Amino acid sequence: MPKIHTEARAIGHAECLVIGGGVIGSSIAYHVAKEGRSTIMLERLIPGEGASGAAVGMLAAESEEFTDSELARFARISRDAFPELVCDLERLSGISVEFRTEGFVTPFRTETEGQKRWKAAKTREDDCPIWWDAKELARRIPGLDEQAIGAIYRSKETQVAPVQLCRAYAGAAAVLGATVWSGTQAEQLVIQNGRVCGVRTDSGFFSCDQVIIAGGLDSMKLLAQVGFEYPLYPVKGEAVAVSLKDHPLEYTIYADDIYLVPKQNNELWIGATSLPHQYDEEVTVGGLEGLLARASAWLPRVREASFIRTWAGLRPQAASGHPFIGTVPGVEGVYAAVGHYRNGVLLSDATGRALAAMLNGAGAAELGISRFSSELLKEESL
Missing domain, CATH: 3.50.50.60 (FAD/NAD(P)-binding domain)
Structure with a gap:
């Protein structure tokens, strides 16, 4: 006691x-x-x-x-509660949480990978995933990597600030x-x-x-x-924000090795590294290089984007x-x-x-x- x-x-x-x-x-x-x-x-x-x-x-x-x-x-259950939750929170607090509902896109570069992901999505009882072929993907996200042959689109996935x-x-x-x-x-x-x-x-x-x-x-x-x-132990995650030139990215891109999350004012947040048992919150040059390389591999125009800031945080992972x-x-x-x-x-x-x-x-x-x-x-x- x-x-x-x-x-x-x-x-x-x-x-x-x-x-x-x-x-x-x-x-x-x-x-x-x-x-x-x-x-x-x-x-x-x-x-x-x-x-x-x-x-x-x-x-x-x-x-x-x-x-x-x-x-x-x-x-x-938690995600699906957010539309009503956001209305209540913004009404009570007067703070906008920048709720975005365009959906998430998981692209793939091979038919084998696409079929594997599609089968897994259906097995997990995902909420009506949609298959985009190469033509549809190129129409929806102009300038995406030309090697992307398709994607799984999830309309119910949302994001906030x-x-x-x-x-x-x-x-x-x-x-x-x-x-x-x-x-x-x-x-x-x-x-x-x-x-x-x-x-x-x-x-x-x-x-x-x-x-x-x-x-x-x-x-x-x-x-x-x-x-x-x-x-619990920390898992350090590094991220970077850039400003895209020309038109903003509409959908969140959630790939295996990177995610690209569009925010207000044409910002694009790119994340994230995963470094277990690190306690510092510094952004390393290697981490930043890796994030930008993987992001530009999927969306080449990231190379022409303007740099805004970087940051890092410690995720509380349970053993x-x-x-x-x-x-x-x-x-x-x-x-x-x-x-x-x-x-x-x-x-x-x-x-x-x-x-x-x-x-x-x-x-x-x-x-x-x-x-x-x-x-x-x-x-x-x-």
């Missing part, structure tokens, strides 16, 4: 305390506040400045090609009554009689009835305080290969939502809804996320 910390006076109290103001924590704060619970969200930076701000914002429920059927279903989404979640949560504490580092869970009663931070003590830990890589320290080990969403065993009132890797933006809505439902008594099996919960961990330990 962790050490008990007694605090004389709380500087804030809420039924639910959310630790982490990235896209997962902000979504949880929004959905919990929407249920009418008093909510406080603690973020050590500013919402959207951490790993969430380094994402490119794709809602790639099908293009990601999840092999886990439960995760694939969870991803589709990740920083704006994160801040829209947080802003909407605040409108619904939640309090957001930026620049506040959670340091110690406070446990009394086997139940959480608050959190000690560098700003002071906050009392609560439930705590939801959703702080990305920082979550491991807090989870360890209650004896729960769910190892288990899938996120944990649910109650933390061993202590009452503690929940966690961690390990979303590069799908935090995509899974944010469904994760927020799931945690809000759990606070109301719903179980993981009922929500269709048993594989991401302590229920599975119990089975694996038997």
Whole structure:
């Protein structure tokens, strides 16, 4: 049992305390506040400045090609909720999340590759993928690599601006009554009689009835305080933004080795490298060269584009290969939502809804996320 910390006076109290103001924590704060619970969200930076701000914002429920059927279903549910979600968030927060619905295109250069992808898409129950032959592909995306002989088009795949989404979640949560504490580092869970009663931070003590830990890589320290080990490790991702000359790219190109994501003002975001167990957020020359080479191989006019900026972030990958969403065993009132890797933006809505439902008594099996919960961990330990 962790050490008990007694605090004389709380500087804030809420039924639910959310630790982490990235896209997962902000979504949880929004959905919990929407249920009418008093909510406080603690973020050590500013919402959207951490790993969430380094994402490119794709809602790639099908293009990601999840092999886990439960995760694939969870991803589709989350993606399909975004049209209504975006309307609510923008109305409440006044922040545009730059929601784009043109769809995603996965091109291929050989008939064998195309048939393999088509068969896999149909096996996974993808939502009505469309086959584009070379003629259709050339008509839809002028200037694409001439060696591309076709593509799979997915009309339901969408994308957003990740920083704006994160801040829209947080802003909407605040409108619904939640309090957001930026620049506040959670340091110690406070446990009394086997139940959480608050959190000690560098700003002071906050009392609560439930705590939801959703702080990305920082979550491991807090989870360890209650004896729960769910190892996470960073996967560094580098990206680059350029400005295309002439006409903008309409569709997101989601290829095996690169993705090209069109944004407002004729910007094109290109990503991303995948470098496990690297803790720095520097963009290397080699990483940048590789991104631009692969991007221009698919879309040659990238070579004539104007450079805008580069960035990098650390994705929180779970050693288990899938996120944990649910109650933390061993202590009452503690929940966690961690390990979303590069799908935090995509899974944010469904994760927020799931945690809000759990606070109301719903179980993981009922929500269709048993594989991401302590229920599975119990089975694996038997």
